[in-house]
Amino acid sequence: MKFENIFLGENVEIDPSSSFNNVKIGDSVRIAKRCSIFGAPENLLEIGKETYIGMNTILNGYKAKLKIGANVSIAQNVNIMVDSGPNASEFLQNIFPIEKGPVHIGDHTWIGAGAIIMPNVTLGNFCIVAANSYVNKSYPAYSIIGGSPARLIRNLTEDEKSKLLDHD
Secondary structure, X not given: OOOOOEEEOOOOEEOOOOEEEOEEEOOOOEEOOOOEEEOEOOEOEEEOOOOEEOOOOEEEOOOOOEEEOOOOEEOOOOEEEOEEOOOXXXXXXXXXXOEEOOEEEOOOOEEOOOOEEOOOEEEOOOOEEOOOXXXXXXXXXOEEEEEOOXXXXXXXXXXXXXXXXXXX
């Protein structure tokens, strides 16, 4: 693998079994075992400060911009992708074109184990994604979502929001 366009903040911890390229990683980010994290020279994948990425996670930011905010908690086996489709079959692409678009994960978001985030999704700050969810549309800040496909379970209450904002 050719390594290029790697910008690391201070106190970044990346397990040696993980691979990464074309990334800008903020201070105090921790990346666990066997992760694959990549952007492209024209689409640097960005990870904000103090974010944690669990083992076996794939962050694919090659075909469009993928931006992960600060203080984001990503559990194990999560797949976040900016493109999806039958890339090996031009015939199937005539029926099912490759979907491509940016993904933005807001600050303080928590993504549960096994979740899949599809192209063209924005999750606002303080979102919670239940484990094993398939997220194919955007949700605003303070949303709790889950399912396949994901749907709004509820929003954080005003009391919950005030507890968060007291510390922000």
